[in-house]
Amino acid sequence: MIRTIDRAIHPPGLKVTGRSFDNIADRFDDTRAYPTEVMDLIIRNLSERLTTGGRYLDAGIGTGRFAEPLQRIGFDITGVDISRRMLAKARAKGTENVILGDICALPFQDKAFEHTMSVHVMHLIADWRCAISEIARVTRGELLSVGFYKEDSEVEEFRRFYLDVCRDLGHEIHHAGVMERDLPEIIKPDRDETLTRHIHPVDVQTMIDNYETRTFSDQWDVPDDVHEGAMDALMERYGGLNQLISRERITLIAWRAERLGALSPDQTKTVV
Numbered sequence: 001m002i003r004t005i006d007r008a009i010h011p012p013g014l015k016v017t018g019r020s021f022d023n024i025a026d027r028f029d030d031t032r033a034y035p036t037e038v039m040d041l042i043i044r045n046l047s048e049r050l051t052t053g054g055r056y057l058d059a060g061i062g063t064g065r066f067a068e069p070l071q072r073i074g075f076d077i078t079g080v081d082i083s084r085r086m087l088a089k090a091r092a093k094g095t096e097n098v099i100l101g102d103i104c105a106l107p108f109q110d111k112a113f114e115h116t117m118s119v120h121v122m123h124l125i126a127d128w129r130c131a132i133s134e135i136a137r138v139t140r141g142e143l144l145s146v147g148f149y150k151e152d153s154e155v156e157e158f159r160r161f162y163l164d165v166c167r168d169l170g171h172e173i174h175h176a177g178v179m180e181r182d183l184p185e186i187i188k189p190d191r192d193e194t195l196t197r198h199i200h201p202v203d204v205q206t207m208i209d210n211y212e213t214r215t216f217s218d219q220w221d222v223p224d225d226v227h228e229g230a231m232d233a234l235m236e237r238y239g240g241l242n243q244l245i246s247r248e249r250i251t252l253i254a255w256r257a258e259r260l261g262a263l264s265p266d267q268t269k270t271v272v
């Protein structure tokens with residue numbers, strides 16, 4: 001069932017339009033982990049959408065967080081990513097069919113895949129409309145994504161505090177593209193279903209360490225002096241605390257590809 005495509009070499013002239021996760025590949029799985037029951041729920045819901053028995057694409061597959069368990073069940077999934085080191089991690093976990101490539105220039109024929117999934121990727125791509133159009137080109141059925149909605153919580157306050165201090169020190173943090181969780185406001189989905197609300201304690205020292213070492217992509221462009229100032233402020237406010245509560249709503253979002261194909265590169269209005 002699973003074919004092996006072994007082309008993880010840098011294609012000559014690969015155009016890179018997103019943020020490669022090469023520099024975080026070693027720590028990605030540890031710092032983005034969800035409990036087994038949450039992952040199982042997401043995988044079960046994704047697998048219920050992948051019912052047609054065809055080929056599927058994971059655009060921005062990363063370390064294979066979603067593709068690898070789905071392949072293990074028997075789904076024929078090909079993954080594309082611009083990060084050589086994330087793909088190496090995926091392979092080390094047993095993920096097959098991984099290709100180094102850019103979502104904005106997918107090396108596949110029109111309608112090559114039944115469905116495409118793309119999770120936590122569009123915020124990294126400035127020309128995300130082009131990425132969505134390209135996914136629509138190679139997909140017959142649906143684009144599937146998982147939305148991670150950060151609800152008001154102590155952990156969200158921590159995150160906002162870092163952003164606010166950076167802004168006060170002269171650096172406005174923003175994502176290059178758009179978070180998948182915000183896409184439904186721009187392109188109305190065909191399905192947007194809450195899977196669970198994930199409420200859990202987070203160790204404060206671990207959060208401080210993750211921020212200190214710039215684990216999150218929105219920190220990568222923060223100038224050193226601003227980052228140091230924000231870390232001092234975080235330490236003053238949160239150092240010595242043990243745990244903070246995190247609240248997240250996790251959703252499964254689906255758009256029919258034929259509707260996404262209509263998205264022009266400069267589209268700014270809601271597509272209904």
Ligand SMILES: C[S@@+](CC[C@H](N)C(=O)[O-])C[C@H]1O[C@@H](n2cnc3c(N)ncnc32)[C@H](O)[C@@H]1O
Pocket residue numbers: 016017018019020021022059060061062063064065066080081082083086101102103104118119120121124125
């Ligand atoms: C936050 S990770 C998410 C990985 C995986 N989808 C997951 O949820 O675990 C984002 C991934 O998108 C990749 N990426 C960013 N821009 C890309 C592009 N233009 N084409 C392909 N991959 C891209 C990064 O290298 C990284 O592996």
